[in-house]
Amino acid sequence: MDEQARIMQTLGGVNLSGHPGQGGMTLPPPHGHDGTDVDGRKQDIGDILHQIMTITDQSLDEAQAKKHGLNCHRMKPALFSVLCEIKEKTGLSIRGAQEEEPPDPQLMRLDNMLLAEGVAGPEKGGGAAAAAAAAAASGGAAGDNSIEHSDYRAKLTQIRQIYHTELEKYEQACNEFTTHVMNLLREQSRTRPISPKEIERMVNIIHRKFSSIQMQLKQSTCEAVMILRSRFLDARRKRRNFSKQATEILNEYFYSHLSNPYPSEEAKEELAKKCSITVSQVSNWFGNKRIRYKKNIGKFQEEANLYAAKTAVNAAHAVAAAVQNSQTNSPTTPNSGGYSAPCYQSDGRIQ
DNA sequence: GCCCATGATTACTG
DNA sequence: CAGTAATCATGGGC
Numbered sequence: 001m002d003e004q005a006r007i008m009q010t011l012g013g014v015n016l017s018g019h020p021g022q023g024g025m026t027l028p029p030p031h032g033h034d035g036t037d038v039d040g041r042k043q044d045i046g047d048i049l050h051q052i053m054t055i056t057d058q059s060l061d062e063a064q065a066k067k068h069g070l071n072c073h074r075m076k077p078a079l080f081s082v083l084c085e086i087k088e089k090t091g092l093s094i095r096g097a098q099e100e101e102p103p104d105p106q107l108m109r110l111d112n113m114l115l116a117e118g119v120a121g122p123e124k125g126g127g128a129a130a131a132a133a134a135a136a137a138s139g140g141a142a143g144d145n146s147i148e149h150s151d152y153r154a155k156l157t158q159i160r161q162i163y164h165t166e167l168e169k170y171e172q173a174c175n176e177f178t179t180h181v182m183n184l185l186r187e188q189s190r191t192r193p194i195s196p197k198e199i200e201r202m203v204n205i206i207h208r209k210f211s212s213i214q215m216q217l218k219q220s221t222c223e224a225v226m227i228l229r230s231r232f233l234d235a236r237r238k239r240r241n242f243s244k245q246a247t248e249i250l251n252e253y254f255y256s257h258l259s260n261p262y263p264s265e266e267a268k269e270e271l272a273k274k275c276s277i278t279v280s281q282v283s284n285w286f287g288n289k290r291i292r293y294k295k296n297i298g299k300f301q302e303e304a305n306l307y308a309a310k311t312a313v314n315a316a317h318a319v320a321a322a323v324q325n326s327q328t329n330s331p332t333t334p335n336s337g338g339y340s341a342p343c344y345q346s347d348g349r350i351q
Numbered sequence: 352g353c354c355c356a357t358g359a360t361t362a363c364t365g
Numbered sequence: 366c367a368g369t370a371a372t373c374a375t376g377g378g379c
Contacts, residue, residue, distance in 0.1 A: 239358045239375050247357095262368085283367080284359060291370065292357090353379085360373070365366105 071190065080193065087193050107211075110218040117225045119160045156225070163221045170217065174210040178203055242285075246275035250285050254293075255307035261290055 070076060114120035185199050242250075253271060254261050263271060268282045275282070293300050 241357070241376065281358080285357090287368065287370095288358070290368085295370095355376100355378090357376080358374090361371085362369100363371100364369080 067191065080191075083193050087195075104215075107215055107218070110215065110222055113222050113225075114163070114218060117222075118156065119163055119221060119225060159221060159224050163217070166217050167214065170210060170214055174207065177210075178206050181206060242275065242277060242281075246277060249274050250282070250289070251303065251307050252311060254286065254289050255304050256311045258304070261286060261293075 111120065181202060182199060185194050185202065188194060241247075250271060253263065253267070257263070263282070263286060265279075268279050268286075272279045272282045277285075
C-alpha cells in the first residue's frame, strides 16, 4: 500500500475514532458555512497541512496501532451498528441521486469520426479506410499524388498509434485506480459501513472521470486528423508550374491543332506521358488554354506565331530527314514529334 | 508588395 | 461526362 493510501486510511481511522487530539493526528471540528470566520478557516487548513507535512512512518504506525485497537474494542460493534443506522437514514439521498447515463452524443460523434478515419477500430480496415479517404479527398485522380498519399497514411498511422497507446494507458490507470479505491473501501468497510452500492457508485464516478479524460484524448485525436486532412487537401491544391519543356509540348500541340484544340483521350495520354503530368492535368491545361485563348486571341498572337514557326521548322526538318532517308535507303517517312500534321496557317490563325 | 500568369477547383450546361 | 466559364490560390517577375 502506498503512502497516499496509508494517509487516507489513517485519516479515515482517526476520523472514526471520534477522539480528535489523540494519536498525533487531529482533525479540526466541522466548520460552519457562514463564511464569516475566514481567518479561522485559514488557520484550520494550515493546521491540517501542518499535520500532513509532519506525518511520519512512526505516526502512521501509531495510527495503525490505534485503529487495530479500535477494531478490537468492545464498544466497536455497538458503534458500528449506530453508524449503520445513521447511514440507513441518510441512504435515501444517495439512492435519490442515482442516475442512468445516457450515451453522450458528442462522445458518439467523436467515436464515429475516429472510426470513419480509421484511427479507431481494426488495424487492417484502418489502413484501407485511410487510403480510401485519401483517394476520395484527391478527387479520384488516381496516382497523381501518391507521395502525399503515403505521407498521409504514415501520419495517420502515427496518430493511430499514439491514440491507442494513450487509450491503453488511460484504461490501465483507470483499472489500477479503481482497484486501489475498492481495496481502500473494503479496508474501510471494516470500521464503517459501506454498502456494495456505494462501492459501485464510487467506481462509476471513477469511470466517468476517466472517460472524460478519454473524451479529451479523442477530441484532440480528431483535431489532429482534421489538421492532417486539411494540410493534405491544401497540398493537393498547391500549384506547381509545369516544367518549361512540358509547357512547350502542350503549346506545340495546342497551336498546331488550333482549329480543333481538343486532344483525344489517346493524345492526352501521350501528352501526359511526354510532359510527366497526369491526363487530368492535360485536360485542365487544355481547358484553361482554350478559354484563355478565346478570351484574348490578340494576347496569344505572338505565342501562336512562335509555335507556328517552331512547328514549321520541325516539319521542315522532318521533311529534310525524310528526303535524306529516301535518298539513302528507307522509303518510310519518319515523324519528328509524333504529332499529326499541323493545321495552321503561317500566321498562326485557325484555318 | 504588387500584379500578372497559371494550375486547380467548382458550378453549370448540353 | 467532357467542356465552359468563373473563380481561387499560388508562383514568380519586377
